[in-house]
Amino acid sequence: MPSRPLTDRFARVHRSLRISIVDKCDLRCTYCMPEDQHFLKREELMTREEIGTIARVFVERYGITRSS
Numbered sequence: 001m002p003s004r005p006l007t008d009r010f011a012r013v014h015r016s017l018r019i020s021i022v023d024k025c026d027l028r029c030t031y032c033m034p035e036d037q038h039f040l041k042r043e044e045l046m047t048r049e050e051i052g053t054i055a056r057v058f059v060e061r062y063g064i065t066r067s068s
């Protein structure tokens with residue numbers, strides 16, 4: 001049972017979670033990436049286990065039911 005729902009600043013409840021497993025993206029939207037974006041080295045990215053841990057926390061604490 002989640003301890004509380006995940007809400008944004010408009011009090012909207014969110015049930016889905018998107019986790020980016022790398023920091024690279026070819027689209028480079030200006031609101032997301034600065035022009036001089038410096039990408040992390042592979043060893044600085046989260047491991048599969050760390051990503052799994054984060055996903056579990058969101059499911060257990062915030063009631064997330066979907067991911068992509």
Ligand code: SF4
Nearest residue numbers: 025027028029032033
């Ligand atoms: S907002 Fe744009 S640049 Fe950022 S991850 Fe999404 S598609 Fe890529």
